[in-house]
Amino acid sequence: MHSLLHAAETSSAPSEADWLAVVVAAIAVIVAAVAGFYAKRSADAADKNVTAAERSASAAEVSAAIAKDSVSIAKDSAYASSVSANAAADLLRVELDRLHNEYEPKKNGEWLFVPHNRHPDHRWLQFRFKLDREYLVLATASATNDTVTTVCSVTPPGQPDDWWLVWVEDWSSDRDHSAWRELTLRFWPPQARVGxxxxxxxVCGRQLDPGEGDTAAHWDFEVDVKPPESYDLMASLG
Structure with missing residues (x-):
């Protein structure tokens, strides 16, 4: 009986190997728990990074859309400004042309013979006309083929309502037709006080003075050369 009790006590006591196994197992459990904790934290951080990245991508898409809309709005604004500027320029051009036409000399006048100051048997073929304001006036007469022209002397009136006189041709008593076909009168606003x-x-922007050479007139009109059939001395003095 004593032998049986001794054997039972000997078999129930844990050995050092058993204690070592228990410690190792406990450490393994603790390590696994710590690893699981950090793995979860890493997973949560990764989820947060993914969410932040998604939010950043969404914000970038919104910013891109806003930028695209801004470019479109800027283009529309530039186009509207261009249309407004063109419309304003068109209105200004219409007004300037209206003023230009308002200042344009009205075509009028008559042909007559006047006495010659040096030759009693000669007369001057003269064209006279009236203007409602002062102008710089140049006159040229052209032949039938337009290749020959002459500059005619122009005498401004002494009074506002008097005639402007254009001395076109020295006309001898044996003449029956003029050497000229057409008289061209060219006009500019006077840029300096003359007489x-x-x-x-x-302010329409067209040529303001004759310049040099055959420059364009600010206004002009043409009349056919038509010598009178008779010499009316009283008319020529009027």
Missing amino acids: RARPWNC
Whole structure:
């Protein structure tokens, strides 16, 4: 009996190997728990990074859409500004042309013979006309083929309502037709005080003075050369 009790006590006591196994197992459990904790934290951080990245991508898409809309709005604004500027320029051009036409000399006048100051048997073929304001006036007569022209002398009136006189041709008593076919009168606003004329301006942007050479007139009109059939001395003095 004593032998049986001793054997039972000997078999129930844990050995050092058993204690070591228990410790190792406990450490393994603790390590696994710590690893699981950090793995979960890493997973949560990764989820947060993914969410932040998704939010950043969404914000970038919104910013891109806003930028695209801004570009479109800027283009529309530039186009509207261009249309407004063109419309304003068109209105200004219409007004300037209206003023230009308002200042344009009205075509009028008549042909007559006047006495010659040096030759009693000669007369001057003269064209006279009236203007409602002062101008710089140049006159040229052209032949039938337009290849030959002559500059005609122009005498401004002494009074505002008097005639402008264009001395076109020295006409001898044996003449029956003129050497010229057409008279061209060219007009500009007077840019300097000449005689009675006072300077004024037309702001339409066209040529303001004759310049050099055959420059374009600011206004002009043409009349056919038509010598009178008879010499009316009283008319020529009027």
